[in-house]
Amino acid sequence: MSGEKLQLRNEFISDIKxxxxxxKINAIRSVDFQRVIMYWKMxxxxxxEEQQGKTRAEYGSYLLQNLAKQLEPEYGSGFSYRQLAxxxxxxxxxxxVNALRSQFNWYQYxxxxxxxxxxxxxxYEQEALHNVWTGRQLxxxxxxxxxxxxxxxxxxxxxxxxxxxxxxxxNPSEIIKDPMVLEFLGLERKTAYYEKNLESALIDNLQQFLxxxxxxxxxxxxxxxxxxxxxxxxxxxxxxxRLLRCFVLFDxxxxxxxxxxxxxxxxxxxxxxxxxxxxxxxxxxxILLCAAKNNTLVKYSLPEDNKTILASQYQLYLPTENQLxxxxxxxxxxFEEKNHExxxxxxxx
Numbered sequence: 001m002s003g004e005k006l007q008l009r010n011e012f013i014s015d016i017k018x019x020x021x022x023x024k025i026n027a028i029r030s031v032d033f034q035r036v037i038m039y040w041k042m043x044x045x046x047x048x049e050e051q052q053g054k055t056r057a058e059y060g061s062y063l064l065q066n067l068a069k070q071l072e073p074e075y076g077s078g079f080s081y082r083q084l085a086x087x088x089x090x091x092x093x094x095x096x097v098n099a100l101r102s103q104f105n106w107y108q109y110x111x112x113x114x115x116x117x118x119x120x121x122x123x124y125e126q127e128a129l130h131n132v133w134t135g136r137q138l139x140x141x142x143x144x145x146x147x148x149x150x151x152x153x154x155x156x157x158x159x160x161x162x163x164x165x166x167x168x169x170x171n172p173s174e175i176i177k178d179p180m181v182l183e184f185l186g187l188e189r190k191t192a193y194y195e196k197n198l199e200s201a202l203i204d205n206l207q208q209f210l211x212x213x214x215x216x217x218x219x220x221x222x223x224x225x226x227x228x229x230x231x232x233x234x235x236x237x238x239x240x241x242r243l244l245r246c247f248v249l250f251d252x253x254x255x256x257x258x259x260x261x262x263x264x265x266x267x268x269x270x271x272x273x274x275x276x277x278x279x280x281x282x283x284x285x286x287i288l289l290c291a292a293k294n295n296t297l298v299k300y301s302l303p304e305d306n307k308t309i310l311a312s313q314y315q316l317y318l319p320t321e322n323q324l325x326x327x328x329x330x331x332x333x334x335f336e337e338k339n340h341e342x343x344x345x346x347x348x349x
């Protein structure tokens with residue numbers, strides 16, 4: 001058989017395999033969505049029956065317990081009291097069946113209905129839809145406080161508008177998270193790590209790292225070599241963001257950053273702007289991924305109109321709910337103090 005015929009045969013076989021795999025995926029999705037519809041209809045029927053009871057709370061609990069006793073022996077744990085309670089909550093949270101998304105399975109919907117805040121739930125729903133997150137990826141983003149971390153540097157409407165695709169992010173702070181949570185690296189709890197070890201771990205878990213970075217990121221290079229006359233430098237990681245339409249350079253520091261670190265990253269950014277950036281692309285962004293930072297030092301090491309150099313502190317372990325709440329309260333207090341200072345200034349003037 002000639003090389004040309006062999007190639008055509010291989011392409012034919014590849015096409016047939018592609019058809020089979022696509023059909024399998026669609027079949028699984030169809031079954032998963034039918035399960036979603038089943039649970040929604042059960043939730044609807046439970047609510048209708050429950051609302052006939054005079055003492056709704058007591059009657060509702062009795063109704064679910066009795067129903068679980070009837071269903072679980074015959075149909076299994078998927079119809080336990082807890083699962084039936086989720087069905088009821090599912091109907092209350094998503095009362096319009098035609099609004100359910102066929103891309104989501106029951107596991108994803110179960111994660112969403114446990115989010116009480118409507119804006120927060122909509123954000124995760126939109127992000128899961130547009131980024132094709134699996135259930136595990138959605139769970140990880142919820143547990144890492146993605147929504148709260150973005151709110152630390154943006155207002156709620158901006159975060160939701162970007163998630164809904166109503167606007168394209170104009171500022172790096174709209175999609176760059178601070179802190180970044182890198183628990184997926186699986187690193188042991190140690191007081192310090194070498195930068196090369198952290199960088200290698202990020203590359204080994206590149207897919208998860210890009211997921212943590214957020215929308216529009218793609219990997220370009222690691223240890224990008226720069227030669228300036230006789231001096232040689234290496235940029236730890238180079239990415240590109242198609243939403244911001246610019247290169248994003250990462251300099252990894254496993255210690256508290258200094259003004260010298262900021263200056264070095266600024267040099268990398270300047271080099272990329274002058275040597276790599278195309279005329280129609282936006283200015284390069286530099287991110288210091290650091291173990292600790294002094295926000296005041298960062299502020300005064302950069303010009304007031306800075307939009308290209310950011311410092312993002314990383315965490316190797318998932319934050320607790322208390323940590324997220326404390327951080328949000330701290331940011332809210334800073335915001336209120338800043339507004340108060342502005343009002344006092346206007347009054348004196």
